[in-house]
Amino acid sequence: MKVSRRTFLKGGLASGASLMLPAVSGMSSAYGSTDDFKALVCIFLHGGNDAYNMVIPTSSKEYNIYQSMRPNIAIPQSQLVDTGLKADNHVPLGLHSSMTKLQPVFKAGDATVIVNSGQLIEPVVGRSNPQIPPFVLAHNYQSIAWQSGTLSHDDELGWAGRMADDMYLNGSLSPLISMDGQCKWLRSKSREQLIIRPGQPSGYEGLNTPARLEAMNRHFSTGYSNLMPRNYSSAMEKSYLDHMTLRGYIDELGDTNDYPDTGFSKTLQTTAQYIRIRGKLGHQRQIYFVGLGGFDTHKDQKKSHQNLLQQLADGMAAFHNDIKSIGLNDNVTTFTMSDFGRRIPSNATGTDHGWGGHQLIMGGAVNGKKAYGVWPDMREGSPYDYKHSRMIPEISADQVSATLAAWFGYSKNVEELFPSLNNGFDKKTLEFMKA
Numbered sequence: 001m002k003v004s005r006r007t008f009l010k011g012g013l014a015s016g017a018s019l020m021l022p023a024v025s026g027m028s029s030a031y032g033s034t035d036d037f038k039a040l041v042c043i044f045l046h047g048g049n050d051a052y053n054m055v056i057p058t059s060s061k062e063y064n065i066y067q068s069m070r071p072n073i074a075i076p077q078s079q080l081v082d083t084g085l086k087a088d089n090h091v092p093l094g095l096h097s098s099m100t101k102l103q104p105v106f107k108a109g110d111a112t113v114i115v116n117s118g119q120l121i122e123p124v125v126g127r128s129n130p131q132i133p134p135f136v137l138a139h140n141y142q143s144i145a146w147q148s149g150t151l152s153h154d155d156e157l158g159w160a161g162r163m164a165d166d167m168y169l170n171g172s173l174s175p176l177i178s179m180d181g182q183c184k185w186l187r188s189k190s191r192e193q194l195i196i197r198p199g200q201p202s203g204y205e206g207l208n209t210p211a212r213l214e215a216m217n218r219h220f221s222t223g224y225s226n227l228m229p230r231n232y233s234s235a236m237e238k239s240y241l242d243h244m245t246l247r248g249y250i251d252e253l254g255d256t257n258d259y260p261d262t263g264f265s266k267t268l269q270t271t272a273q274y275i276r277i278r279g280k281l282g283h284q285r286q287i288y289f290v291g292l293g294g295f296d297t298h299k300d301q302k303k304s305h306q307n308l309l310q311q312l313a314d315g316m317a318a319f320h321n322d323i324k325s326i327g328l329n330d331n332v333t334t335f336t337m338s339d340f341g342r343r344i345p346s347n348a349t350g351t352d353h354g355w356g357g358h359q360l361i362m363g364g365a366v367n368g369k370k371a372y373g374v375w376p377d378m379r380e381g382s383p384y385d386y387k388h389s390r391m392i393p394e395i396s397a398d399q400v401s402a403t404l405a406a407w408f409g410y411s412k413n414v415e416e417l418f419p420s421l422n423n424g425f426d427k428k429t430l431e432f433m434k435a
Contacts, residue, residue: 036284037278037283037284037285037328037331038284038285038286038331038332038333038407038408038409039275039278039285039286039287039288039328039331039332039333040160040286040287040288040333040335040404040408041268041271041288041290041319041332041333041334041335042160042185042287042288042289042290042334042335042336042337043290043291043292043312043316043334043335043336043337044143044146044147044180044183044185044289044290044291044292044336044337044338045292045295045308045312045336045337045338045339046143046291046292046293046294046295046296046338046339047139047293047294047295047296047297047338047339048139048142048295048296048338048339048340048341048342048353048354049295049336049338049339049341049342049357050295050297050301050305050341050342050351050357051338051341051342051357051358051359052066052070052341052342052344052357052358052378052391053070053073053074053075053096053301053305053351054095054096054099054309054358054360055093055094055095055096055113055115055358056075056080056093056094056095056096057091057092057093057094057375058077058080058082058092058093058094059091059092062091062375062378063077065377065378065379066378069344069345069346069378069379069389070344070345070346070351071346072302072346072348072349073301073302073305073346073349073350073351075096075097076097079097080094080095080096080097081094081095081096081097081099081100081102081103082094082103083095083103083106083107083111083113083371084106084107084369085106085112085113085368085369085370085371086370086371087113087115087371087373087374087375088115088371088372088373088374089374089375091375093113093115093371093375095313096305096306096309097306098306098307098309098310098313099309099310099312099313100313101313101314101316101317101318102313102316102317102360104317105316105317105320105362106368108368109366109368109369110320110329110362110363110364110366110368111320111360111361111362111363111366111368112360112361112366112367112368112369112370112371112372112432113358113359113360113361113371113372113373114358114359114360114361114371114372114373114395114400114430114432115358115371115372115373115374115375115376115394115395116356116357116358116373116374116375116376116384116391116393116394116395117356117357117358117359117373117393117394117395117396117397117399117400118136118340118341118355118356118357118391118392118393118395118396118397119133119136119142119145119146119150119340119355119393119396119397120133120150120393120396120397120398120420121133121150121151121420121423122420122423122424122425123394123396123423123424123425124392124393125383125384125392125394126383131423132386133145133150136340136355136386136390137340137353137354137355137390138353139296139339139353141153142339142340143184143339144184145397146185146337146338146339146397147159147160147183147184147185147337148184148185149398149401149417149418149419149420150396150397150398150418150420151418151419151420152418152419156187157187157188157189158183158184158185158186158187158188159185159401159405159417159418160176160185160186160188160287160289161176161185161186161187161188161189161191162188162189162417163287163405163408163410163417164176164186164188164190164191164285164287165188165189165190165191166410166412166416167285167409167410167411168190169191169283169284169285169287170282170283170284170285171281171282171283171284172281172282173194173242173246173281173282174191174192174193174194175191175194175281175283175285175286175287176188176191176192176193176194176287177193177194177196177271177274177286177287177288177289178193178194178195178196178288178289179196179197179198179267179270179271179288179289179290179291180267180289180290180291181195181291182195183289183291185289186287186289194242196246196270196274198263198266198267198269198270216240219233219236220233220236220237220240246277249277249280249281250273250274250277253273253276253277256269256272256273256276256322257269257272257318257321257322257325258318259315259318259319259322260311260314260315260318262311262314262315264290264292264311264312264315265311265314265315265318265319267290267315268290268315268316268318268319268322269318269319269322271288271290271319272319272322272323272326274286274288275323275326275328275332276326285408285409287408292308292311292312294308295308295338295339297342297350297351298347298350298351298352299347299348299349299350300349300350301346301349301350301351302349312336316334316360316362319334320334320362320363323363324364329363329364330363330364330365331364331365332363332364333361333362333363333365333366333404333407333408333433334361334362334363335359335360335361335362335400335404336359336360336361337359337397338357340353340354340355340356340357341354341355341356341357341358341390341391342354342357343388343389343390344378344389344390344391345380345388345389353390354390354391355386355390355391355392355393356376356384356390356391356392356393356394357391357393359400361400361432361433365407365433365434366432366433366434367431367432367433367434372395372430372431372432373394373395374394376391376392376394378391395430396420396421396425398418398420398421399418399421399425399427399428399429399430400430401417401418402414402417402418402421402428402429403429403430403432403433404433405417406429406433407433407434414428414429415428
């Protein structure tokens with residue numbers, strides 16, 4: 001028995017519903033549909049993506065260095081996917097052979113590559129005795145640093161959450177939406193994260209009989225004398241009604257664009273659905289966190305990394321086409337982050353933890369048709385070498401994040417979100433986004 005939201009509300013929750021529904025239905029349907037709408041979509045590649053096998057130089061000199069450093073896992077030069085992009089030092093760049101679906105997006109100028117970015121307290125390449133960020137090879141520390149900002153690791157809030165606090169983002173339901181469970185990046189003082197399960201807000205599959213429905217009714221309507229169960233019941237009721245309301249909005253959408261049949265792609269499809277209903281949610285700004293796991297490729301990398309990158313590229317391409325079909329290509333910017341890059345020389349069949357990597361940025365507001373950053377000398381002993389051919393980043397993760405925040409409309413000085421930018425970086429933000 002499927003219990004609809006209407007059935008549930010008729011089942012005795014009239015008082016609870018009357019408290020909740022005006023807050024939801026009273027949202028302006030026009031407010032979120034203005035031309036000023038913007039969304040940031042972060043795709044976090046859990047485990048430390050081998051970005052040096054995702055973006056690969058196509059010129060003979062740089063490709064030969066790449067191939068000689070990791071012969072076990074190098075992608076044949078003839079199979080690389082041309083992007084039409086060149087790094088700042090004129091090195092042409094291609095993609096892994098499994099990422100063909102993204103080629104039209106790059107060729108159209110709707111995507112770019114940030115070359116060799118990573119966590120930096122201050123510039124390191126070419127400097128004497130620079131500060132090295134702590135635990136650069138540790139998953140947990142680096143994952144949190146990407147989501148917090150380099151010098152805000154110990155802050156309980158993420159940089160997107162702090163940005164949302166400063167911008168007073170509107171909407172009776174939170175515009176901080178995670179498709180990947182609770183995350184540090186969206187943690188905010190003022191708004192809870194809206195946790196969404198791909199496919200639908202929440203099935204509440206267990207609420208499938210009249211008896212269970214009645215039990216839930218009693219739980220929500222009982223006047224508990226103890227503060228803890230009273231608050232717990234109230235929170236559950238609010239969560240349930242919010243999610244059932246969202247489910248109703250999503251059901252009203254009907255069929256949307258086709259996506260590949262992978263969990264990751266379905267997550268991006270759900271993200272696009274929530275962007276579609278932004279007006280009903282009263283959202284002028286939305287911030288999404290999406291995850292794709294499995295990138296800690298210490299062994300058997302060739303097959304597993306190929307599968308992961310194909311999922312990534314196919315899903316991103318489908319999302320791009322979907323967002324473009326509803327006329328929001330200039331309003332939605334999607335980008336990747338990962339724990340760290342990986343060491344350049346391969347081990348037997350995989351790679352070990354590294355430092356610098358590359359990021360993909362996608363959307364109509366991207367200044368495409370070129371890459372941003374210098375392609376590094378990958379050889380051991382080069383100025384980019386850290387502990388046996390782990391690449392020292394030359395672009396700070398905070399510079400990339402600050403650029404995205406500025407595009408999103410963050411009007412304060414970006415150093416307030418990212419204090420590391422006061423530490424000798426020539427530029428606080430980069431030029432990869434249109435004004």
